[in-house]
Amino acid sequence: KAGAIIKRVEIPETPYIMDVMKYEFQYAMNQYLKGLPSDYPIKSLQNIIDYNNEYKEEALRYGQTLLIDAQENASGTLKDAPYQNILKDRQECMQKIREELKGTYFCIMYSFSSILQYTELPAITIPYGLKQDGTPAVLQLTALTNEELLKNAYIVERTIGMRVEPKLG
Structure with a gap:
């Protein structure tokens, strides 16, 4: 109908997206909170987790497993070896997809x-x-x-x- 030519392209899945989020979320959240006025009571991801625990009824409607995972399993520096390995894999994956889409x-x-x-x-x-x-x-x-x-x-x-x-x- 639109004059398109169809070509099947294989794009791989990756199990790493949640791991990327874990490392980058903690880092980005802490950087953002550091930039808020000094009198702001929340200064880190850990402060958010603590606040949520204190006010469970209002704050934990959907849980906070992703927050806790980021806090407990990432350093917050983006220098973690597993994160660096994921970045390397991401580059390889990007190259494969770009080749596939060429x-x-x-x-x-x-x-x-x-x-x-x-x-x-x-x-x-x-x-x-x-x-x-x-x-x-x-x-x-x-x-x-x-x-x-x-x-x-x-x-x-x-x-x-x-x-x-x-x-x-």
């Missing part, structure tokens, strides 16, 4: 993948209908550059995109 304008992924965030490739989602449970069904698109992604996402959205209002109970 010669393509963009890639449509039919299921959500965290590999794009891991490899820092630009991504966008386009709704194309509703799933059986009433939630939006989306395509995830990526490209090697933001310009290619936006140009082609616009074409895909105009060709197959469908804005469907979800039914709210």
